[in-house]
Amino acid sequence: MSEREVGLEEALDDLERTVAELEEGKLSLEESLVLFEKGMMLVRLCQSKLDRAERQIESLTGELPPDLSCSKKI
């Protein structure tokens, strides 16, 4: 599972499920370790997505407010 393939939404949803499943406590220790590891990976993934955030604005007509530098027509 590479970072590029997973969106923030998916990662956050996955993290939420992982935490809930761990807290339910029905898993074997081994299973919960696997899940814990996955959860920590998701935490790092989400954090990096949030920290790396850069404003990305596109305009359907190419028209943008003058103070927005990163313009891109699509």
Add this chain to the structure above:
Amino acid sequence: MGITCRGSRLCGPAPALSIFISYALHREMVKYAAIPLDCALTQIFTVTELNERIRDRLENDPRLHDLWARGEVSNFVYHRSGHRYFTLKDRDSQLSCVLFRNQGYSIGFELRDGQNVLVFGDVGVYRPQGKVQLVARGIKLDEGLGFLHSQFEALKKKLDAEGLFAVERKRALPKYPSRIGIVTSPQGAALQDVLHIIGAYPVQIILSPAQVQGEGAEASIALAVRALSGRADVVIVCRGGGSAEDLWCFNSECVARAIFECDSPVISAIGHETDVTIADFVADVRAPTPTAAAKMAVPDMDELKSWIMQSEIRMVRALWSGLERKGERLEYLSRSISARKMYSLVAEARQRLDFLGECLGAAEEEKLKGLVSRLNLAEGRLAAVGPQATLSRGYAIARSGRGLLLRSEDAKPGDVVELILAKGRLLCRVLESEDTEEFH
């Protein structure tokens, strides 16, 4: 400067000054307490002279000529002389109006109380009564808002009947959108407000520029909404505050249908909180302002970051309570999981907790400290029950394809069993199986 005036009669056919004027003068005199006592030294007006002076002043002011005034007709009187008298009023004020007979032919409709009209004319003073009035030269029905309002009600009724406002079709907003479409003017303050709130949240913003007032605005907005089809997870249609006329394009049928047919949920934020348009009724969610719309569209970054931290803490806590459960300690032994992996995970969790402690407030930190010490305890216990410590004292784990060997009947002579030692493992064949007392 003061004005003194003398009148033999203050009412009747002779010119009179209204109470208002004398009251105002009285206040002036109180304010400028120095009233010249010697009347002979100052000019004394007759009421007529004073009214004439007021009239001259008003009628020579070009700003009070050739003007349009908007208001509601009341106290309408069609005098037998052929002149029409009425009062033009709005919520807070009123003004006398007269339409003289010779002007009255051209208006083309019957004046009635309660009509909203636009009056064209000049401000004048009716000298005999000292009355300021608007002398009308033309009057037309104010179709502006009254007419628009009836249009609004008719469209609202029609679209409601078609189910465009149905609560059942309102869609939930995505919790974490990755693409936000914004329909607004690129020059408007509304866009700036929305962008400010979205801030650093990692989302792709797709601006669909629209003309949000004036001729052609309706079609422009509808087109901009449709252009976002398939490109956004949530759409914000917004515009800053303006007059009712400015916002009117959001009350059009084509905008309503474009919003209705939009394939992603739409948040409307048009004008100020008190402005409600047809677009607001059709939208999945109505926000009072563009700022509020942006807050609905994206989660709060700080809350989100803190939620992620809390998730880490919850996972460590859950893992720890799992370690504590005795039943699972046995299960741990029964499966050959890597002890090293286990320790490194626990150590990592402890480090993360230390780090999180620095990030969170003092109260949270206390809770975390407790958690860290419990985790240390769990780690110690883990070491005690873990196979490594036991194996290094000369014990071995015996197991077959069916699982752990705990009793002699778990393996029959001839079976192949596995012995896990402190270092390495042995595959052995069972020669004999005996029921004996437990090993001491």
